[in-house]
Amino acid sequence: MGCAADWIEGGGDTGVEIRSPEHVVVEVKARGNGRVNSLEVTNVDKHRRQRGADHAIVVAPGFAPKVIDNAETTELTTIAVDDLVELLDRREEYAVPPEEILALLTRSGAFQDDRLDLLDEYIQDRIDAGEILLAVIRALERADGAVETAEDVRWIVVGMEGSNDIPTTEEVRSALQLLAHPSVGAVEQDEEGYRVTTDYENGIQLVRSLGDIVQPPGREG
Template sequence: MQATSTDGSAHEEFEQLVAKAFSRLGYTANWIEGGGDTDVEIRSPEHIVVEVKARSNGQVNSLEVTNIDKHRRQRGADHAIVVAPGFAPKVIENAETTDLTTIAIDELVELLDRRDQYAVAPEETMDLLTRSGAFQDDRLDILDESIQARLDAGETLLAVIQALERADGPVETAEDVRWIVVGMEDSDEIPTTEEIRSALQLLAHPSIGVVTQDEDGYRVTTDYENGVQLVRSLGNIVQSSVEADDS
């Protein structure tokens, strides 16, 4: 995709690759063939038009905002995104006032990497892409913080399952579970009692059913390996920690 973004003779291929990229993000996206229209239309999770700009010099120096908005209105879309190999500083500065989003190919590739590695939900990336202005590292930082929170939550779920599996019988309270985790973990970043309690509530939900609770306390209904598969099925939120355990 990066190569075609700077090849003026491959603009249709570039447009199609961008359409496929948005599909990989989990969107319903289609390439629009021909001129006088937008290049890619996203129908879900939101209705967006995407203008794709190949530039041999590696950057867009100006945008025809009126024409882009015309294409948006023609399609009845709610927002417009411009994809290019890069953008001149003045285009980035003006992006906030144009009610559209600019994103360079390298940033789009970064989004794809996070989608592939962490199964980031389409709605999460769409929220960042529909904020007017330039999509830059600050938005990737927001996404990375969200991913890290999910990883931490997944690790807590696995720690709770492992703690209950190691316990000799039911464990009465979330605080008791936490003390078992403290004994297991070789780390200063031990989950709080509230985080443990939240994990227990999630694992005890009828739709999951890995943990049961009665008057004697909490019990686990599966082993750790099955727990890993379950937590992985909740959205790959523990991919990094699971891979570390498998190695």
Template sequence: MTGIAIITAGREDAYQDYLQSVKGGHDPEEFDGCLSEAERDAVTDPDTGCVHLWGTSVDSKWQSVAPGDIALVYRGGKYIAQATVVRTRDDPDLAEDLWRTEGNPWDPDNPWRYLTFLSDVEEIGVETEAFNELVGYQDNYIPNGFSRVSDARIRRLEARFESVETAVNELTGSGVRIHEFDDDTTDDDTATVTNADLGQRLVDASYDGDRYDELEELVAKAFSRLGFESRWIEGGDDTDVEITAPIHSIVEVKARSNGTLSSPDATRIAGHKDRHGADYAIVVGPGFAPAAIEDADRQDLVLLATDQLREVLARREQYGVPPEVLTPYLTEPGAFQDDRLDQLDEQLRTRLSGTQDLVAVMEALQRADAKEGTAVNLRLILKGMYDEDRVPDEHVIEQSLNLLAHPSIQLAEYVDGQYQPTTTTANAKVALRRFGNFIDEVDAGDEETNV
């Protein structure tokens, strides 16, 4: 849940701190000795090259602030700035180094030790009344000190808008808009488009810089079609797509008219990955230069060309392959190239063969007498049903029986040394569809055999 933190800069000394530490920012070298190099890089805004932060002594509200939250700065009846929270840190020594200066009312017994690091600082001009109406505060509410909008009000915002980010964007005209996607989305113009058509639109848009927003949205929709929960982050200086389940990954989307991305900005992407707390970073583009492909593994990036994404979409549509199967291929650092697609195809062929075996064994069980439910007897029955090359080996039949009788499936049961079906083959096919569309492929193959 994205939260909203409120920073108050009403007093003149607080306003001067805002100008210096939030709007202007600090040279990263000021943090030498206080932050490690990795920590310093993580809190440095890649656009400004500075570290932007705020300190407070109010730990009760600060404890709930998290990376990705929106920070609004209040002064004199208006919200004057908006930023994104990068991370938080309790560090009284660093706070003292930064703000125990002449003229600043530093209190050693109540220091501004609770630090909030920020990025994407933008000046805005929003009247208090407009903000109060948005979050449901009384008309005359005025923030007093560092605070955070309650989770209950945030949830109501999420119910009214697509996201908190979108709600704040409509209020301030700054920041990003978040569009959530899932595989059941039906209110967009791609809802009735096949995966093949969606894949081709992806490829076409990736070669056209004028269709950049469309490309980002199509990529978010593509990952949704693959079974992932994804969201398109429109506008702002952030990643383009975020996958939130069953993995957590950012997706950087690039369009190039010449069809080749020379070099992803690995440092910038790493900053986006850290900001979102993601485990993976995927770069989608029309194609990649050899140097980029060679460096991808070292940079912990996954490079995914749009034509390869189109191929993965096609396999999802044909086989219904779940995202858990796709995840290893889409998250292994390096370039997703033909060899990786071949590995996926080999796994799909194995799953298809396994499904064929399950259906065949289930059909044999239906024909078997009560005392014929063993692998040896079922293989004899299958020899009378299929050509020799279609009949599974005895150990494969045994494995299929074990799977069909597994407590999570229960399409067969083991009684007195014999396996017996618990349902019909038709019902078993319906149950097995939860593992993908391989049943349809088996049926299609049987129809071709019978022609």
């Protein structure tokens, strides 16, 4: 998950201790029938307190409904193995920051499809933001000179063939500010307006380095 963590061996203790970006203990439970029918919440909480952690997560193939209900009233999260696999797949494919993953995992209660839906919304927002960055780079490249305002850049985007979802002026302005930041340097601004300092192909690599989730036009997800 991109976290600083330690594997802890030995019975009676937790399985994994995540130390950063949040302090969390993870316990793995295995049952012959593949489902945890009861959970000693006090033992899990004891391990959490022994490690000085802020939250506890319990992983198992599945959980009985009463275990899920109990998790809602305690400072722990239950997550089924299949859901954990889905979560980690999204983390790897879309380079989701560990802070976002842990924000979902450290909400007390059962980790279920509603939390994966929230993650999908976050991922889509980042994809949309990346596509706006690429549209701005492409528009400035097409302008072949300085473009005075964010609104002018937006109108170039509007006129570009293949532009589907048109960004707002504020979204374009935010993209220009990011691209013009010294740490990025893909756009420069002077008294005449905005100019692109890279080409579109390099822009794709640049935006990927910012989030690693942007798909070039024509590529299906």
